[in-house]
Amino acid sequence: MTSHPRIALTLGDPAGVGPELVARQLADPASTAVADILIIGDEQELLEAMADAGVEFAWTRERGTGVPQLIDNGGTRPPGGFVRKQPTREGGLWAMASLRTALELSKAGDVDAIVFAPLNKSSLHLAGMTENDEMAWFETVLDDGTSATELNILPELVTGRVTSHCSISEVADLITYDLIVERGELLERVLRARGIDEPRIGVCALNPHAGESGKFGRHEIDLIAPAIAELQRRGVDAAGPFPSDTIFLKARDGGFDGVLTMYHDQGQIAVKLLGFDRGVTMAGGLSVPVCTPAHGTAFDVVGTRSASTGAYEHAFRTAVDVGAQARAARESI
Structure with missing residues (x-):
């Protein structure tokens, strides 16, 4: 039998609704029923995300338990925490650290697909991203000849x-x-x-x-x-x-x-x-499929628990589908 795809999730810009959306997705048992999930971030980010969403779910640092696994992104958390509802250099650096970790895991063959919660391009450029958008930056990080x-x-x-x-x-x-x-x-x-x-x-x-x-x-x-x-x-x-x-x-x-x-x-x-x-x-076109909801960070509804989860749920399911296909193709070789 083909095993579940391994999906890496990043929580997006910490100033936006991304952490809440991810937490609400992970609180649904159906998510872990269809994929092995890696959460890229840190424990504090995860706890804050659950508080934002008003949910709780099990997680672990161990691999292969059937419970979402937390992997530290290696980023630097500002001493006073992240400023919410506005672009910041610190938020951009944090989001990029999580994405870089997810992309490196894919290069090592540990990830079949990536889902990132909404980013803010102003935050990314404040953090030093010189490419026009995150997709061009993905190409730079992967550096494997694929283009997005x-x-x-x-x-x-x-x-x-x-x-x-x-x-x-x-x-x-x-x-x-x-x-x-x-x-x-x-x-x-x-x-x-x-x-x-x-x-x-x-x-x-x-x-x-x-x-x-x-x-x-x-x-x-x-x-x-x-x-x-x-x-x-x-x-x-x-x-x-x-x-x-x-x-x-x-x-x-x-x-x-x-x-x-x-x-x-x-x-x-x-x-x-x-x-x-x-x-x-x-x-599309990269060595790993990368999905995200089409909407932005929605600074105006941060903390209200009113952000729609529909696009994020669809992004997750899309990553599961294409990730499963990629895994099945590898396992058939």
């Missing part, structure tokens, strides 16, 4: 991107035939990991009206359509390119399981309209 692309996941739809965090003026030049094919195959793998045996993928056009036969640009003719044909030759059920102002209507009505977009907001606007409080962001 962001996928956004709702229970009913997954979107992938050809380009992501870049200026809109750079998008057209960054889109390539090879990148479209690579990201299309990645999107299909993620959909299959979610239990969809024959995933249907719609591919966005870049230009208005899908370029209107070249009148508004030739990306659809010269790059996107040929890449879709190559995906089809490789067995991917991909169709398009479709104008981005209508493709999500087809997806909403069940026409596609996934949508491949050409740039960041082309998919983000649609996903957040369809399910902001249910969305999951996944760093």
Whole structure:
């Protein structure tokens, strides 16, 4: 039998709602029934998280007990504790220490997937992160030749991107035939990991009206359509390119399981309209899958116990699914 996937959890920025969300997840016995869980942080952070959430759960420092295992992140806790509800350098350093520990565990083969609670980019940059976002930083820490692309996941739809965090003026030049094919195959793998045996993928056009036969640009003719044909030759059920102002209507009505977009907001606007409080962001393409809820640190509701757990629960279940698939593939070798 295939063993449970090993999932590393970090509690995110200590100024936000992340610790509460993690504690509420771990208080549900169903979590430990589907995964071996590593909590990256320290004992004080864990106790504060339970107090934030108003819950208690068993934990241990021993491995293989069926109870979540706490692993110290090696970070430095400020003497007076963390300031809440605002970005701080100390909070960013702490969050990065936990993430670094989780990534190092994955490099050692001890982790099948990682779930991190919400981060604050201002805190990360105050802490010295020079990359544009945490996904580029993951690439730096892993340093294994893999590169991240962001996928956004709702229970009913997954979107992938050809380009992501870049200026809109750079998008057209960054889109390539090879990148479209690579990201299309990645999107299909993620959909299959979610239990969809024959995933249907719609591919966005870049230009208005899908370029209107070249009148508004030739990306659809010269790059996107040929890449879709190559995906089809490789067995991917991909169709398009479709104008981005209508493709999500087809997806909403069940026409596609996934949508491949050409740039960041082309998919983000649609996903957040369809399910902001249910969305999951996944760093795909890395040597370890990394998931997080699509919402932020929600400083305005810290300490009120009113933060919705829906997106975090979905992030956890997504990590379990893709982590189980990765573990099964290794164990079959």
